[in-house]
Amino acid sequence: MAVKIIHCADLHFDSPFAGLDSVPKAEIRREELRRTFGQIVELAEKERADALFICGDLFDGERVSAKTLGYMREKLSMIPQIPVFISAGNHDPNIAGSYYRILDWGENVHIFSSQMEKIECDGFTVYGASFEHFEQTESKLSGFSVDEPEKINLMVMHADLDGTYNPISRKEIENSGLDYLALGHVHQYSGPLSFGKTVAAYPGCPEGRGFDELGEKGVICASIEKGNVNLRFMPLSRRIYREITVDVSDATSYETLCGRILLAMDGTNDDIYKIVLTGEAEFSIEQAVLLENLPCFAAKIKDKTKAKVDVSALKEEYSLKGLFVKKLSERSDFDSPLVRAALGFGMDAMSKEKVKLP
Numbered sequence: 001m002a003v004k005i006i007h008c009a010d011l012h013f014d015s016p017f018a019g020l021d022s023v024p025k026a027e028i029r030r031e032e033l034r035r036t037f038g039q040i041v042e043l044a045e046k047e048r049a050d051a052l053f054i055c056g057d058l059f060d061g062e063r064v065s066a067k068t069l070g071y072m073r074e075k076l077s078m079i080p081q082i083p084v085f086i087s088a089g090n091h092d093p094n095i096a097g098s099y100y101r102i103l104d105w106g107e108n109v110h111i112f113s114s115q116m117e118k119i120e121c122d123g124f125t126v127y128g129a130s131f132e133h134f135e136q137t138e139s140k141l142s143g144f145s146v147d148e149p150e151k152i153n154l155m156v157m158h159a160d161l162d163g164t165y166n167p168i169s170r171k172e173i174e175n176s177g178l179d180y181l182a183l184g185h186v187h188q189y190s191g192p193l194s195f196g197k198t199v200a201a202y203p204g205c206p207e208g209r210g211f212d213e214l215g216e217k218g219v220i221c222a223s224i225e226k227g228n229v230n231l232r233f234m235p236l237s238r239r240i241y242r243e244i245t246v247d248v249s250d251a252t253s254y255e256t257l258c259g260r261i262l263l264a265m266d267g268t269n270d271d272i273y274k275i276v277l278t279g280e281a282e283f284s285i286e287q288a289v290l291l292e293n294l295p296c297f298a299a300k301i302k303d304k305t306k307a308k309v310d311v312s313a314l315k316e317e318y319s320l321k322g323l324f325v326k327k328l329s330e331r332s333d334f335d336s337p338l339v340r341a342a343l344g345f346g347m348d349a350m351s352k353e354k355v356k357l358p
């Protein structure tokens, strides 16, 4: 009989979502994150999971709203038959005064202490240990190996493979004798990582929170037998952060530019976009015009364009720009990167009234 686990990590309740363009939208995202947690609990029930693993950074920081805590506890109480194992991470260490210590989490929830613990369940064993500091520079897996290798042995942990926060090593995983090591910390789904007979995985965060967390997000549904671990990635995120690049060169109107942006938008109306503008701009682009009425939840523009410089036409022009270009073009080092950069900055200053230094 395979053991079935729903494995999530890095919820980061109540993240500020500061990158969004309005305060109400940030609160919408915080509510969506709560609902996604609700969905994870419902998934555990629907899949008839043997346990739900939450591998750290459940909280983003020391302040979490009462509505989030209340919602979370209410949801967890709806699955009294499913044991829930929580291992605290570097954002939410299990320290005096933390929510892990002051809340009543219910009968079915076990929060690991900083020392390695072993819990016997029906047909499998769960090990785990929590962060007890915001920094954890020694590996909690150091010297660890399971007591009963013939059993199905699982572990719940927030850890940084070859990294700095609870820096576990490949060798330690290989020597652990674990069948499945459920990890948290990396915000991108890792796929199954094999180390000897042990399979480890990071599910990533179930909701993106910024443009450093692009793409589809979700949780892992793991099915574990002795010698056979099968992972299914279950997408759950309500919105996807996307980044697109749009070349503005030769576009002489906002209509053309908006058309190019619409064409590049490859997601749904629910998504959140970063639009990177590149190329040579024919005119000074006001971002608000491009952002107006875009079919998405939120968007922001990163303008990496340069003002277009038509040297041969400009140096004949009787204007400040013309004089500037003429003067520069008379230099023997006109084609050097330095003078070309000066030309770009000068043109930006005169046409876009602002200069972006690289």
Ligand SMILES: [Mn+2]
Binding pocket: 010, 012, 057, 091, 185, 186, 187
């Ligand atoms: Mn995290």
